[in-house]
Amino acid sequence: MAEDKKYLIYLDTGGTFSDCVIIKEDGSFVSGKASTTPDNLATCFFNCIENAAQQLGKGLIDVLKNCKLLGFGTTAGTNALLTLQGPKLGLITTAGFEDTTIMMRGVGRWAGIHPSISMHVPDTDKPQPLVPRSLIKGVTERIDNIGEVVIPLNEHDVVNAVKELIKEEVEGIAVCLLCSYVNSAHEKRIGEIIEQIAPDMQVSLSYVVSPLIREYSRSNSTIADLFVGKAVRRLFKNIKHKLDDYGYDRPLLVMQAAGGLSRSEVVRPITTLHSGPVGGLTGVESFMKLYGYKNGVGSDVGGTSFDVSIVPEDGAKFLREPVVGRYNLQNPMREILTFGAGGGTIAYIDKLSGTLRVGPKSAGSTPGPVCYDKGGTQPTVTDADVIMGRIDPDYFLGGTIKLNKEKAVRAMKEIIADPLGMTVLDAAEAICLVVDSYMKDVLNTAFTTRGLDPREFILFAFGGAGPVHCAGYSKDLGFQKVISMPYSATFSAFGASTANVLHRYESSPFAVMTNIEFDKSTRRFRIAGLERLPREDIERFNRMYKDLERRCFEDMEAEGFAKKAVKLVYPVRIRYGGQLDEVEFMSPVNQINTTDDLKAILTAFESEYVRLFSEGALYPEGGVEIMGIALQGSAVVTTPVIPEKHFVSDDPGPAIKSERDVYFNGKNISARVFDMNKVQVGNIIFGPAIIEGVDTNLVVPPDRKVTIDQYMNMVMGDI
Amino acid sequence: MNNCIHIDPIEYELFYNRLHEALFDAKEAIKLLSASEIVREANEAMQCVCRPDGETILMSAGLLAHVASITHNIRYIIADKYEEDIGIYEGDQFICNDCHLGGMHIPDMMIIAPLFYKDKHIGWLGNGTHVPEVGAIEPGGMPATATEFWHEGICLPGVKIVERGKVKRDIMNMMRRAVRDPRGIDIDTRAKIAGNERARTHIIKIIDEFGIDFYMAASSQLVKDAEAQAKRKIKQLAKGKFRARCFTDCVNSTLQKLRMVELAIEITEDGMMNITAPVVSPQAAGYNNAAYPALEGLIFCTLLWQLFYDARWNTGCLKALNIDIPKGSMISADQSAAVAYAPVGIGMQVMGIVNELITRSSFIASNFNDMIAPCAFLNVILAGGLDRYGRNCAAAITSCMMTGGGARYDKDGQDTSVTEWNPWTDFGDAEGNEVKVPIFHLGRRHIVDSGGAGKYRGGSAGETIVSVHASPFAVVGHLGSGGYVSGVQGIYGGYPPAKASLFIARDADFRERGKRGESIPHSTEELLQIYGNKVQKPYPAYPMTPASENDIIASQCWGGGGSGDPLERDTEAIVNDIRNKLTSLDMAKDVYCIAVDPETLEVDKVETQKMRAAKKKKRLYEGIPGQKFVSQMVEKREKRDFSKPVLDFFDEISAYSDGFREQLTFEKEFAKKELSKPDVKPVREVLKLTPYVKIVEDAKGDKYAACSNCSHVYCSAYENFKLYALIYDRDPKDIQRDYLGPDKDWMIYREFYCPGCSSQIEVEATPSCTPILHNIEIKL
Structure with a gap:
């Protein structure tokens, strides 16, 4: 391995722009941007690197030849699912359940639509199914919920189904049978039969893709893996081919929604769905490590959405059933809460009540806010920011895009200010107040529903509009600190560069313990032995965990990591008998062989349960049900080192570039504008102020101050 | 400001x-x-x-x-x-x-x-x-x-x-x-x-x-x-009085008889909605009654998602409503009445009525986005007993919500995804149900032909086929109605959805059959094919009864009502439905009248045109002029020439309901009335009353109801145009085959055709000889 290679390169393809960071040996980095080319993401991939390379005064080939690791977060899979551009596929399922992915559990009518819109039932429809009904074949078989075969697989049905699908010229076959999450024998056999009849056929088996309970979302994941696979693999192939030509000879690492990287040759395509925002989350995790913080929360305000990722001490949670586009899936996805609020969010006057409403509709990137001058006519949050002077229309994204403030003012006057009898500036501030307050409320709810206290957390604000609004949405929530970074607009790409190689695997053991003794005063379990947990349930639990480990080590080996380099953790999902929702926590053990093993698991469960729902909610009478187990394996790859700088001065004077009027609390106040490139460690900037850079625009209100810390990040606090 | x-x-x-x-x-x-x-x-x-x-x-x-x-x-x-x-x-x-x-x-x-x-x-x-x-x-x-x-x-x-x-x-x-x-x-x-x-x-x-x-x-x-906010939304509706109704055959598991609810809404200039029940059956000794609070809540819920969806969600909206329902009736029952089925049975049927009322008013006001024909109510499998671990358990199987929405302005109803009382339906996974109660699924599929036929069909329903599994003791019951009638209406000439039924096969050897590699049932149709006479068809209100691992229970859900004349349905949409197993070839041929190749599913356009023209001609031949039809009904009423269920129904409701008696008296008078064909020369169209009927005005300023397709003039704008249409009582099994069609002794499909162009302009699913409903009294 040559040691002279000096760059780490990471890319993130967004809806409008693709971002790239090139990190140098000393940890400093440059960022680049290119317009996303949805028809061929390989184009913007290289344009973006080239743009960043120019910041270094280098050429594309030069940096690639000198690159030791290249990571990539792609929207190719997500786009395929959103635009329904995928191959013709067939589905084989348990006879009687051919309509499962057509009926979509009813939830398909409204999944992925904002509740305030889906409330109006006549206006909602299911999306097109990924596999049409005519290409779904049922085969006779049934396995029950503990894995016993009740009706054996009718192989004659399978042969007929495969032949019919071949006749229909499908390009791939997905297989999802009922209860295969607990016994995969029938699916395996179907896989073998397809292999015999059509050895070149692409096949996706549900027990491999997602061995979890819930047949609807498991079916979707199994199908989606094939559906997006073609586009994703083609993209990787194109990129790899060109990278070879340019002299890059290291692996192409791909970001996954589980929060880690994987080699492009190994990665399962479906795991790349919604992986973009996860870059931000891993960035938050790396900053937490850097600063030594236990609890962090990422707040990413983009054009259309406000993405919140909470990372408590035991790690961010995974979504049980994420929705991508309009489809419920099951593949491991870090929990990022998305709300309809961003720079493009549209403000309007509610016709019925005459009150001001903001969102959830967004002008998106096309036509975008009125000030973009690309045809947008409805005032948005960004328009309000421009009108109030929070964003300099001549210095948006470092001046790369000129904004039309006059148009924004006209729209604001006609659509909001005049009907409310307000001035344009007051109307603009009202929009910001409402959107900030909304973001603050959902942020607060996100904490309380998880039994977490914001006062124990550090808030990281990023995304194009995060620094513009973080003072508003963090106000009074009591965060220990609010931190924004000079490269907040490209933080997701930076975050991806801090990720490790990671794989997550899940299973549903359904192990049940009834009539467990408990202490009547503390209502905690008293575990005296293993007899309350049926032997077969213990065996299933142990077997499933061993199987997950085996798969993890196989995949990690393919990634180039030996067993000892892989760090494993064991999240489990348990509930009291009779309940329907589980509590997820890290299990201290992954095998139940002794009473102490069981005690350790249940004690951890009780602690987490009390943390979430209080002592009064303990319900030991119900016994417990172990519904889900997971295994996360990670291995460390080279990540950037952010250099620590020494204190220079608390006086930010040399960084002042101008002064301008900014509207705060109902009046125009003269605010100093600072150049991000010129601020130095130790500078204390009192509000009202704006800190501007190519990739950030931090608004500091009159009652706040910002300190530039040792990593050149901006730490906001009260005066 | x-x-x-x-x-x-x-x-x-x-x-x-x-x-x-x-x-x-x-x-x-x-x-x-x-x-x-x-x-x-x-x-x-x-x-x-x-x-x-x-x-x-x-x-x-x-x-x-x-x-x-x-x-x-x-x-x-x-x-x-x-x-x-x-x-x-x-x-x-x-x-x-x-x-x-x-x-x-x-x-x-x-x-x-x-x-x-x-x-x-x-x-x-x-x-x-x-x-x-x-x-x-x-x-x-x-x-x-x-x-x-x-x-x-x-x-x-x-x-x-x-x-x-x-x-x-x-x-x-x-x-x-x-x-x-x-x-x-x-x-x-x-x-x-x-x-x-x-x-x-x-x-x-x-x-x-x-x-x-x-x-x-x-x-x-x-x-x-x-x-x-509620009042502003109501003001946007067309002013006037609107009526709609539904029927049920259910009292409880042991008593079935015909019962009805007719609701009227009056939209006033000041944004109030007055809701009354001009005709309603009395409460009965069974679980299909509703207490007033339930009725109020369910009406309000429908209005929230169909009309007030962008208002604040609180009881302030209720202040825009005046609800006046006769006490002691089946939808305002007294404190002695059983009401367990209310929120998913008669209560949900009432929600369907509200759908129709708002839709009729919205159409006239051109609020097309708020239109939806009546949606389904629920049939529910209940299971309980001991699970494999000996724990007590009980649950309603949530696939009961595989119900269809009514057809919309220019779209079909949504399939298996509309539950009236919850805009965010999620009927759960079979696997999820199986870990909760000791049941075992053999199938969950769409029921072919379950949505009401129409230019835009009603949303399809699903069915659930289960058995008991791994339980030392289990009981299974069924909550439902619809043994004899369809409880949901179509609109504007669309048909009601199919009747939803319950089937039980005891001691069925499906486990052994499966092991032998023989076919096992995954749908009602397959259950009947495999087990034939062994299959019982109990009334869908079925008490909790011990069940074994060899018993199969098949429960069908309700679909949504159709909208518009089925002969106008796009042939491509029909072929798609056949391909998606939502419509049968028989329905395509007999109801939609298209010539489609059963193998290739290619449509013969010329033949289809001929079939549709022949059907229209038949309507002109079969349809009885309104007044003559009413005379025949009056005569039958006098002779009490009804089937037993209808006779019992007439006796009960005539004794209980002033409104019903008034309707009978009106029709008696109408039968005798001297009618003359209006000689009208319209000079302008005033408004569209339904997709098939418009209000026109002549030079004198007199207003009339006329056909939107052929301009045939029915009558004065203030009269019920249905009384001037051609009318035909159809056996529902002509439309819905076998167990999907209501029993004609309990319910017929009364079809109304335009005498000029024979478009099917309305359909009433009703016991025979019931008065013709005056749906719209528009305020002009």
């Missing part, structure tokens, strides 16, 4: 968002802690905050129907002067499920907590969930054998369950002892207590932030806002 609010509009919006999030958080906590499948899967939980007088300020809900339930119960506590002896203290909570006071039926349990701020009682909190087992005469909460209210389980009319923050163990023990699944009621009660506590903590913080004076003023304003 904003006319609705008198407080700072921005602060007001901030307050609203904060309150909304607080209630959402509390509701989510209830869901997470609940033991009820329907709470988890169907989102059946709600949390609200109320003013001191009980008026709901805001709610967070999956179950919108309960918006007024908490209000009714609070008002009971106030009116019954709890304060004087029982006491209302900080930290108290009261459990309520007496649906005659407020709520839907006994399983819907609500907990109300007084809200104090600095020692002052400033309002109330309330929440509710559906609890699966309530100690009725059968396991599960909705006993099909109930004949009176006291058969339906434990009744808790505002019982103090928490005093000054401490759960009253004696009351909890009493509840646990009164039901078969003490674990379920215990967990769910604690979940709701926790929900109120959570809401209380959040709201106190909000008051600290905004101040108590602002809180009180803004919360009252939210109620006023809702009222104003």
Whole structure:
């Protein structure tokens, strides 16, 4: 391995722009941007690197030849699912359940639509199914919920189904049978039969893709893996081919929604769905490590959405059933809460009540806010920011895009200010107040529903509009600190560069313990032995965990990591008998062989349960049900080192570039504008102020101050 | 200027968002802690905050129907002067499920907590969930054998369950002892207590932030806002009086007879909606009645998602409604009446009526987005007993919500995804149900031809085929109706959906057949093919009965009503439906009249045109002119020349309902009336009354109803144009084959054709000889 290679390169393809960071040996980095080319993401991939390379005064080939690791977060899979551009596929399922992915559990009518819109039932429809009904074949078989075969697989049905699908010229076959999450024998056999009849056929088996309970979302994941696979693999192939030509000879690492990287040759395509925002989350995790913080929360305000990722001490949670586009899936996805609020969010006057409403509709990137001058006519949050002077229309994204403030003012006057009898500036501030307050409320709810206290957390604000609004949405929530970074607009790409190689695997053991003794005063379990947990349930639990480990080590080996380099953790999902929702926590053990093993698991469960729902909610009478187990394996790859700088001065004077009027609390106040490139460690900037850079625009209100810390990040606090 | 609010509009919006999030958080906590499948899967939980007088300020809900339930119960506590002896203290909570006071039926349990701020009682909190087992005469909460209210389980009319923050163990023990699944009621009660506590903590913080004076003023304003918003939406509707109706055959599992509900709404100039029931059957000794609070809640819920969807969600909207329903009727039953099936049976049918009424008015007002033909109600499998671990369990199988929506303005109804009382239907996975109760699925499929046929068809329904599995003792029952009639109507010439049935095959050897590699049943059709005479077809209200691993239960859901003349349905849409197993070739040929190759599914356009022309010609031949048709009905009524079910129906409703007798008298007069064909020369179109009928005006300013296709003039605009159409009573089995079609002795499909162009302009699913309904009295 040559040691002279000096760059780490990471890319993130967004809806409008693709971002790239090139990190140098000393940890400093440059960022680049290119317009996303949805028809061929390989184009913007290289344009973006080239743009960043120019910041270094280098050429594309030069940096690639000198690159030791290249990571990539792609929207190719997500786009395929959103635009329904995928191959013709067939589905084989348990006879009687051919309509499962057509009926979509009813939830398909409204999944992925904002509740305030889906409330109006006549206006909602299911999306097109990924596999049409005519290409779904049922085969006779049934396995029950503990894995016993009740009706054996009718192989004659399978042969007929495969032949019919071949006749229909499908390009791939997905297989999802009922209860295969607990016994995969029938699916395996179907896989073998397809292999015999059509050895070149692409096949996706549900027990491999997602061995979890819930047949609807498991079916979707199994199908989606094939559906997006073609586009994703083609993209990787194109990129790899060109990278070879340019002299890059290291692996192409791909970001996954589980929060880690994987080699492009190994990665399962479906795991790349919604992986973009996860870059931000891993960035938050790396900053937490850097600063030594236990609890962090990422707040990413983009054009259309406000993405919140909470990372408590035991790690961010995974979504049980994420929705991508309009489809419920099951593949491991870090929990990022998305709300309809961003720079493009549209403000309007509610016709019925005459009150001001903001969102959830967004002008998106096309036509975008009125000030973009690309045809947008409805005032948005960004328009309000421009009108109030929070964003300099001549210095948006470092001046790369000129904004039309006059148009924004006209729209604001006609659509909001005049009907409310307000001035344009007051109307603009009202929009910001409402959107900030909304973001603050959902942020607060996100904490309380998880039994977490914001006062124990550090808030990281990023995304194009995060620094513009973080003072508003963090106000009074009591965060220990609010931190924004000079490269907040490209933080997701930076975050991806801090990720490790990671794989997550899940299973549903359904192990049940009834009539467990408990202490009547503390209502905690008293575990005296293993007899309350049926032997077969213990065996299933142990077997499933061993199987997950085996798969993890196989995949990690393919990634180039030996067993000892892989760090494993064991999240489990348990509930009291009779309940329907589980509590997820890290299990201290992954095998139940002794009473102490069981005690350790249940004690951890009780602690987490009390943390979430209080002592009064303990319900030991119900016994417990172990519904889900997971295994996360990670291995460390080279990540950037952010250099620590020494204190220079608390006086930010040399960084002042101008002064301008900014509207705060109902009046125009003269605010100093600072150049991000010129601020130095130790500078204390009192509000009202704006800190501007190519990739950030931090608004500091009159009652706040910002300190530039040792990593050149901006730490906001009260005066 | 904003006319609705008198407080700072921005602060007001901030307050609203904060309150909304607080209630959402509390509701989510209830869901997470609940033991009820329907709470988890169907989102059946709600949390609200109320003013001191009980008026709901805001709610967070999956179950919108309960918006007024908490209000009714609070008002009971106030009116019954709890304060004087029982006491209302900080930290108290009261459990309520007496649906005659407020709520839907006994399983819907609500907990109300007084809200104090600095020692002052400033309002109330309330929440509710559906609890699966309530100690009725059968396991599960909705006993099909109930004949009176006291058969339906434990009744808790505002019982103090928490005093000054401490759960009253004696009351909890009493509840646990009164039901078969003490674990379920215990967990769910604690979940709701926790929900109120959570809401209380959040709201106190909000008051600290905004101040108590602002809180009180803004919360009252939210109620006023809702009222104003509702009235504005109502004003957008066409003014006039609209009528629609539905029929049921269900009293309970042992008694079936025809019963009907006819509702009328009157839209006034000042934005009020007056809702009356001109004709309604009396309450009966069975579970398919509704108490008034349930009726009010369900009507309101429909209006929320169909009309008031962008208003504030609170009881202020109710102030725009005047509801006047005869007491002692099946939809305003007295306190002795069993009502267990109300929220998913007759109550949901009433919601379908409201769909039709709003749709008819919206069409005239060109509010096409709010149009939806009547949607389905529910048939539900109930299962309980011991699971493989010997634990007591009981649940309603949530695939009961594989129900169809009614057809829309220019679209079909949504398939298997519309449940009237919950805009966010999620019927759960079979695998999820199987870990909860000892059942084993053989199939969950769409039922072919289940949506009402029409130019735009109703949404298809699904069916569930299950057996018992791995249980030392299990019972299975079925909640439902529809053994003989279709309970949902079509609109504008579209047909009702197919009748939904229950089938049971005892001692079926499907496990052995499967092991031998032979076919096993995955649908009703296959069940009948394989087990033939062994298959029983019991009435869908079926009591909880022991079941074995060899018994198969097939339950069919209801679809949505169709809209428009089926002969106008796009042939490509029909072929797609055939391909997707939603429409049969027989339906395509016989009802939609298209010539389609059964193998290639290619449509012969020329032949199709011929078939459709022939069908239209047949309508002209078969259809009886309105007055003659009415005369024939009058004659039959006089001779009592009806089938037994219809005879019994006429006897009961004629004796009970003034409205029904008035309709009979009107038709008697109409039969004798001298009619002359109007000689009209329209000079302008005034409005479109339905997709097929318009109002035109002649040079003198007189207005008439005329055909939108061929301009045939029916009658004066103020008369019922249906009386001037060609009319034909069709055996429903001409439309829906075999068990999908209603029994003609109970219900016929009365078709109305334009005498000029023979378009099918309306269809009534009705017992024969019932009066023709005057759907629209437009105010011109």
